[in-house]
Amino acid sequence: MGRVKIGMDISMKGQETIVEKLERERVLSRSDYITLLQNRDEALAKELSGRAVNLREQYYGKDVYIRGLIEFTNYCKNDCFYCGIRASNSKVRRYRLSSEEILACCKRGYALGFRTFVLQGGEDPYFGEDEISRLVEAIKREHPDCAVTLSVGEHPRAVYRRWFEAGADRYLLRHETADDAHYRMLHPVSCSPENRKRCLWDLKEIGYQVGCGFMVGSPRQTEEYLAEDLLFLHKLQPEMVGIGPFIPQYDTPFGGEPAGSIGLTLFLLGIIRIMLPDVLLPATTALNTLDSRGMEKGMLAGANVCMPNLTPDRVRGQYALYEGKDGVKGGDAGGRGAVWESEARIAGGDAEECTPVPGGEVRAESVRKESAATGQREALGALRRRMEAIGYRVVTDRGDCKRKKTDPI
Ligand code: 5AD
Numbered sequence: 001m002g003r004v005k006i007g008m009d010i011s012m013k014g015q016e017t018i019v020e021k022l023e024r025e026r027v028l029s030r031s032d033y034i035t036l037l038q039n040r041d042e043a044l045a046k047e048l049s050g051r052a053v054n055l056r057e058q059y060y061g062k063d064v065y066i067r068g069l070i071e072f073t074n075y076c077k078n079d080c081f082y083c084g085i086r087a088s089n090s091k092v093r094r095y096r097l098s099s100e101e102i103l104a105c106c107k108r109g110y111a112l113g114f115r116t117f118v119l120q121g122g123e124d125p126y127f128g129e130d131e132i133s134r135l136v137e138a139i140k141r142e143h144p145d146c147a148v149t150l151s152v153g154e155h156p157r158a159v160y161r162r163w164f165e166a167g168a169d170r171y172l173l174r175h176e177t178a179d180d181a182h183y184r185m186l187h188p189v190s191c192s193p194e195n196r197k198r199c200l201w202d203l204k205e206i207g208y209q210v211g212c213g214f215m216v217g218s219p220r221q222t223e224e225y226l227a228e229d230l231l232f233l234h235k236l237q238p239e240m241v242g243i244g245p246f247i248p249q250y251d252t253p254f255g256g257e258p259a260g261s262i263g264l265t266l267f268l269l270g271i272i273r274i275m276l277p278d279v280l281l282p283a284t285t286a287l288n289t290l291d292s293r294g295m296e297k298g299m300l301a302g303a304n305v306c307m308p309n310l311t312p313d314r315v316r317g318q319y320a321l322y323e324g325k326d327g328v329k330g331g332d333a334g335g336r337g338a339v340w341e342s343e344a345r346i347a348g349g350d351a352e353e354c355t356p357v358p359g360g361e362v363r364a365e366s367v368r369k370e371s372a373a374t375g376q377r378e379a380l381g382a383l384r385r386r387m388e389a390i391g392y393r394v395v396t397d398r399g400d401c402k403r404k405k406t407d408p409i
Pocket of ligand 1: 082083084174176214215244245246247248286322
C-alpha cells in the first residue's frame, strides 16, 4: 500500500498514517480502503473513532438529533433475499396505517420534541404518488416547522419530484451494496443495481437531502465490496448514511446466515464520519438490537442521529425486517434466539392505539392514550439519559445537514 503506514509503527516515524491520510484527503484508494479494513484492530479503531468524534463535534457539537420513525406499511412488492417483509414471506401479518393514524403519530411525536418524521414503508403500490403527496402535505400543514423524510423505495424521477414539491425534505434509500454482482446476490432479478443508483442520483438532483447506506456483514460481503461502498459514498456525497449490521430473519432465504459484526459496523461509522464530516449518521436500530449499548457505542464511533420508533403498538412487531427488532424474538427457545444480547427498545414502547372511525376522525381511548403518551415520554426520557451519560444531549431540532450548498464536492 505504498508509503502509507497503518498505525503508529515506530519504524515509520514521521510518516502519515492511513487514517491521517483519510482525514486529509476525505477518500482513499480502493486498495487503501481494503488495507484499512483488513488491519482493523483495537488501536486502529481507537484512532478512527477519536478523529471521527472530533469531527462530529466540530460540526454538530454534543447534539443528538432524533427522528420519529413511522413504519406505515409492511406490504412490499419486492422480494429481497435478506428482508423479513419480502413479498413471498407469507408468515408476515400485513398492515397499513391510515392517514389519521399517521398524523396522530406525528402529533404525539411533536409533543415529545420530534421535529423530523420519517415515513418508512415497503414498496406498497397502495400508497401511490397521490397518496404519499397528500400525506406529506398534511404533515407539513400541521407541522410546518418539521422536516419530512420519505423512505419508500424506488420510483420514477417525476414521482420523486412531485413528492419534493409536496414538501418532502429528505429521502432515505440505502444502496445496499455498490457492487453490481453483489447486488444481484442479495436481490431477485426484478431489482437492478442500475435503477437503485439512478434513483439516488435523481433524488440528489431534485434537491432532497439524500441518505444511502448498506448492511454490514450482509451475505457474501467482502472487504473489496465494502471498499466499493466507501468509494460510492465519496462519489454521491450523500447528506445521510444509514449503516447497520445484517441480522438474519428466519423466514427469508438468508435466515441461516450469520449476523454482521458490531465492531466492523463501528469501524465503518468512523470511516464514514471522516470521509463526510458533516454527514447525518444514525446509530441504527439494528446496531442497538445486537448490542444493548449499541446506541452509545454508535455515538462514540461518530454517529449523531437516533431514530426512535413512533409506530403504534397495534402493529408494532409486524415491521419485522430481521429477528429481534422491536424486542420480538424469533427462532427456537434458547437456541438461535439467544444471540440477542438485549431487547432494549429506545422509545415509543407504548404508542397509543388509534381507531379510525367512518367520519375520518381519530378516536383514541382517553385512558389508553394517557398511558401510551406516558410510556413514550418515559422511553424518550431513557434515551435522553443514555445520551447524557456519555456527554451528549438529545435536542428539539429538525436536524438538517450542516453542509453548505456551495461546499466543493
Ligand atoms: N438485517 C439488517 N438490516 C436489514 N434491512 C432489511 N433487512 C435487514 C436485515 N435482515 C435494512 C435494509 C433496508 C433497511 C430499511 O433495512 O438495508 O434498506
